[in-house]
Amino acid sequence: MPPFMAASINIALPTIGAEFSMDAVLLGWIATSYLLAAAVFLIPFGRLADIHGMKKIFVIGLAVYTIASLLSAVAPSANILIAVRIIQGIGSAMLFSTGTAILICLFPPHERGKVLGINVAFVYLGLSLGPVLGGFLTQSFGWRSIFLVNVLLGVIVLVLVIWKLKGEWAAASGEKFDLIGSAIYSIMLICVMCGFSLLPEAVGWSLFFLGLLSLIALIKWESMTDSPVLDIDLFRTNRVFAFSNLAALINYSATFAAGFLLSLYLQYIKGLSPQEAGAILIAQPLVMAIFSPLAGRLSDRIEPRIIASAGMALTLLGIIPFVFLDFQTSISYIVGVLVILGLGLALFSSPNTNAIMSSIQRRSYGVGSATLASMRLVGQALSMGVAMLVFAYYIGRVEIMPENYSLFLQSTQTAFIIFSALCFLGIFASLARGEVRSHQKN
Numbered sequence: 001m002p003p004f005m006a007a008s009i010n011i012a013l014p015t016i017g018a019e020f021s022m023d024a025v026l027l028g029w030i031a032t033s034y035l036l037a038a039a040v041f042l043i044p045f046g047r048l049a050d051i052h053g054m055k056k057i058f059v060i061g062l063a064v065y066t067i068a069s070l071l072s073a074v075a076p077s078a079n080i081l082i083a084v085r086i087i088q089g090i091g092s093a094m095l096f097s098t099g100t101a102i103l104i105c106l107f108p109p110h111e112r113g114k115v116l117g118i119n120v121a122f123v124y125l126g127l128s129l130g131p132v133l134g135g136f137l138t139q140s141f142g143w144r145s146i147f148l149v150n151v152l153l154g155v156i157v158l159v160l161v162i163w164k165l166k167g168e169w170a171a172a173s174g175e176k177f178d179l180i181g182s183a184i185y186s187i188m189l190i191c192v193m194c195g196f197s198l199l200p201e202a203v204g205w206s207l208f209f210l211g212l213l214s215l216i217a218l219i220k221w222e223s224m225t226d227s228p229v230l231d232i233d234l235f236r237t238n239r240v241f242a243f244s245n246l247a248a249l250i251n252y253s254a255t256f257a258a259g260f261l262l263s264l265y266l267q268y269i270k271g272l273s274p275q276e277a278g279a280i281l282i283a284q285p286l287v288m289a290i291f292s293p294l295a296g297r298l299s300d301r302i303e304p305r306i307i308a309s310a311g312m313a314l315t316l317l318g319i320i321p322f323v324f325l326d327f328q329t330s331i332s333y334i335v336g337v338l339v340i341l342g343l344g345l346a347l348f349s350s351p352n353t354n355a356i357m358s359s360i361q362r363r364s365y366g367v368g369s370a371t372l373a374s375m376r377l378v379g380q381a382l383s384m385g386v387a388m389l390v391f392a393y394y395i396g397r398v399e400i401m402p403e404n405y406s407l408f409l410q411s412t413q414t415a416f417i418i419f420s421a422l423c424f425l426g427i428f429a430s431l432a433r434g435e436v437r438s439h440q441k442n
Contacts, residue, residue: 001065001095001150001154001157002095002096002126003123003124003126003130003285004126004127004134004153005147005150006034006127006130007127007131007134007259007281008131009030009134010031010130010131010259010263010281011130011131011138011263012143013027013030013031013263014268014274015138015143015274016078017399020077021399022078022399025392026078028260029082030081030082031384032381033083033089034085034086034088034089034092035381035384036086036089036190036193037085037086037088037090037092037093038090039093039193039374039377041089041090041093041094041186042373042377043182043229043367045057045093045097046097046101046367046368046369046370046373047172047229047366047367047370048177049097049098050170050171050172050365051170051172051173051174051175053168053169053170053173054098054102054168054169054170054366055098055161055165055167055169057094057097058099059158059161059162061091061092061093061094061098062094062154062158062161063091063158064087064091065088065091065092065150065154066091066150066151066154066155067087067091068084068087068090069148069154070147071084071087072084072144072147073145073151074144096369099369100116100119100353100369100373101169101369101370103116103119104357104369105365109358110300111300112354113300113301113354115296116296116353116354116357117292117294117296117297118293118296119350120293120296120346120350121288121290122289124285124288124289124292124346125289126285127284127289128289130278130285131263131277131278131279131280132275132278132279132282134274135274135275136275136278137149138274138275139275169365171362171366172364172366175227176226176227177227177229178222178225178227180221181218181221181222181225181228181229181230182229185218185230187211188211188217188218189211189378191208191211191214192207193211193378193381193385195210195211196208196385200389218230230371231364231367234367234371238359239432240355240356241356243433244355244356244359244433245356245371245372246375246429247308247312247348247352247426247430248352248356248375248379249378249379249382250423250426250429251312251345251349251352251379251426252375252376252377252379252380252383253382253383253422254383254419254422255319255345256379256380256383256384257380257384257386257419258284258319258416260384261387261412261416262277262280262281262322262338263277264408265409265412266280266281269327269405269409270331280331280334280335283338283342284339284341284342287338287339287342287343287346288342288345288346288349290346291343292346293350294346295311295346295347295348296350299350299354299355300354304351304354304355305431307351309430311345311346311349311351311352312344312348313344314340314343315344315345315348315423315426316344316420316423316424316426318342318343319341320420321340322337324413325412326409327409352430356368357369383419386415386418387411390411390414390415391408391411393411394407394408
């Protein structure tokens with residue numbers, strides 16, 4: 001559901017922007033507000049799930065997400081829509097922090113790669129359906145229909161989870177919840193991510209610096225407390241866990257905004273309808289959905305570091321060509337590059353997830369799942385932050401109109417140069433994790 005929503009919203013952004021007369025930077029906050037809220041609450045909810053039960057947090061999150069989708073569908077203004085998207089992000093945090101952990105609890109270690117590959121395939125299936133169905137719904141019934149479809153899906157899934165998902169998982173039951181650590185963590189993320197999105201303004205630098213100070217305070221506090229919300233030792237002593245999460249952060253930072261930028265490019269520069277743009281953008285997630293299960297199975301047999309690193313390298317080859325987008329770029333060129341990008345992401349995602357979850361103990365599954373999801377969402381938010389920062393530098397806070405299409409193209413090219421550099425660094429982060437097998441915990 002959340003991947004479907006994310007992909008659908010990218011397609012609907014020009015339509016939403018036109019209805020509410022939003023500039024390019026404010027338009028980006030429709031996606032960023034959701035990502036920020038989800039990232040801020042992921043680790044705390046992951047810890048709560050370890051203590052009080054994963055199914056309980058999952059069900060509550062599903063209900064919150066569904067209600068927020070309904071409120072989004074009736075939002076009367078841009079500011080209210082962004083506010084409700086924050087609530088939707090909080091619900092998503094509960095889902096993201098528990099979904100992978102529940103799967104890990106249900107399947108033995110030698111099948112983890114396979115089941116995680118299937119899980120990732122369904123994530124990418126949502127991403128695949130998002131541009132097509134999102135474009136169709138936006139064009140035929142308006143952008144609000146996207147949220148209404150999520151309400152319907154949410155109700156169906158909520159009934160199925162309560163009816164069919166038996167049992168509960170709370171490996172850290174009885175341990176204390178670190179409220180102070182959670183607060184410091186939330187302040188740190190808000191300051192870093194909001195500060196980054198407001199650069200190069202003075203308030204942006206101030207928030208970013210405050211976020212770094214909060215990070216130092218978080219490390220110090222979590223090192224002293226008996227029941228930390230985020231076990232710093234996982235990063236200090238577990239090289240596989242630390243570098244696999246770093247690789248995930250870099251990967252999503254370098255790739256997420258590609259869909260946002262290409263959606264705007266196809267509709268503004270190429271003059272395509274939302275439905276036509278969606279039909280083109282489906283190429284990437286469709287390839288990911290097809291190859292992710294295979295990559296997951298391979299990571300059960302072959303060292304995940306090798307597969308994930310190859311995926312990161314292929315992702316780099318799928319980002320660099322977008323640096324050369326211009327008014328004459330053909331649609332076939334874009335589709336071909338999206339296929340390469342999709343294959344790279346498929347080879348990276350499930351093996352990397354397998355490496356992370358196989359390197360930790362059962363009592364930390366909730367936090368491990370939440371940490372990985374945090375890397376994903378923080379990376380996605382940073383990716384959008386780069387896009388908005390570049391927009392602010394080249395275009396300013398104005399609507400994207402024909403007279404500034406050239407500046408829009410320069411913005412897009414600059415963003416993809418930055419993303420290419422990040423991908424290159426990500427290859428080395430992925431290789432640096434070391435051997436996964438020797439760290440595996442049953």
